[in-house]
Each structure stands twice: as structure tokens, then as C-alpha cells.
Amino acid sequence: MTNLTDKMIDAALPHVAFDGWSQATFEAAMEDSxxxxxxxxxxxxxxxxxxxLAFHKRGDAQMVAALKTRDLYDMRFRDRVAHAVRLRLELAEPHKEAVRRGTTLFALPLYAADGAKAVWGTCDAIWDTLGDMSEDYNWYTKRSILSAVYGSTVLFWLGDESEDHAATWGFLDRRIDNVMQFEKVKGATLNNPMFAKVFAGPLWALGKVKAPSKLSRSDLPGQWRDPSAS
Known part of the structure; x- marks a missing residue:
């Protein structure tokens, strides 16, 4: 995040509760910052x-930084994932209304793709930080499934009035348990010789699916750099 980005986000947050993520908020953020x-x-x-979107990405960056300071070694992997999702929401708690307004904004058809991409980015950051080494179709399925879990948990969290959001964390645990049950069934199915024989073609095609490259491209045009950034 650049200095300009952080200043604009911080200046916008007091206005978002009243005006949402609107042009009025953007203009107020420019003036106040x-x-x-x-x-x-x-x-x-x-x-x-x-x-x-910058506000959302900053939350992801804060989550990643916090996760890297936690000792998760003794946790089961499903608990690490649940912990990461919970941490992401706990960090957003001071600005819950801004998250609510963002959810409303990205529910609009015009910006739905942006919202889906933002959720995917959060889940990608979680898996990467937890050490996911998938390089095949599992890279996509893990992030797709976690996106569904994360999205539903955010909606539950926004309406949760229980003490310390206890109901949300219970909801999250149930969703993670559902995913783990699905993974067990998937593993048993893929290891079934009969399934492998019947679906040899599709399985061969899945084996050709590769995770996208994480390498950045500095040779592409159209990039803007904040001159105030160090």
C-alpha cells in the first residue's frame, strides 16, 4: 500500500458509514487527506x-502480516484455515459498517465481478500464507471452496449480534467441517479404481490443469506508481 492509498482509505472510513462507498465519500477523502x-x-x-477494493486488500495484507506472527504448528490444518478466516474478520471489526457497505456495493451486477475477485484474493492469500503448495487443479478447488465458506461467513458475521461473535465462529466451524467431509468423499472417490477407469478422460484433462504463475510482470504498460511512495 502506498502512502496515498492509506491516507485516502483512512480519510474515507468516517464518511462510509453515512454515504457508503460513493462519489461523495471519495471527494471527502480527497479533501480530508x-x-x-x-x-x-x-x-x-x-x-x-x-x-x-483498496480497503479490502489492505485488510488482506494485515491478515497475512498477523498470520505470519502466529505459531500455528500445533493446529490441525482445518483449524489453521478457520483461524485465518476468523482473524480476517476480527481485524475488520472496527470498520464493520465499511465492510457492510462494501458488501452492498459489490452485490450490484455492475461490480459483482470485482467483489468475487476480492473474495478470491482473500482466500488465495490465506492458502498461500498457510503454505499451500498445490500446482494442479487442487489450487483452484481449494480457493473456490474457501471463497464460498468465507463469503457465507462474512454475511453471517454482518448480521451477528451474539457476544464476541460466538455465533459466527460456530457457523464458520460448521462450514469448515462440511468442507472436510467433502474432501474425504472426494479422496475416496478419486482412489476408487472403477471411478478412475470410467472417468479416465476427464481425470487426464484435470491432470493437465496448472496453477497460475505468481511471477509479477514489470514489463507490462499502463502501470501507475505513486511518486510519494518510498
Missing amino acids: GAVPAAAKAAFPRGAVDLA
């Missing part, structure tokens, strides 16, 4: 929509 309008509009071409 003292950002140069041209720089702010270059950093956030779609205004408040891109600002809301």
Missing part, C-alpha cells in the same frame, strides 16, 4: 469502487 486530485484519480480510476 489533502490528496492531489489528479494523483487520487490516477490511483483510483473508478473513484470509490477502487477505494473500496
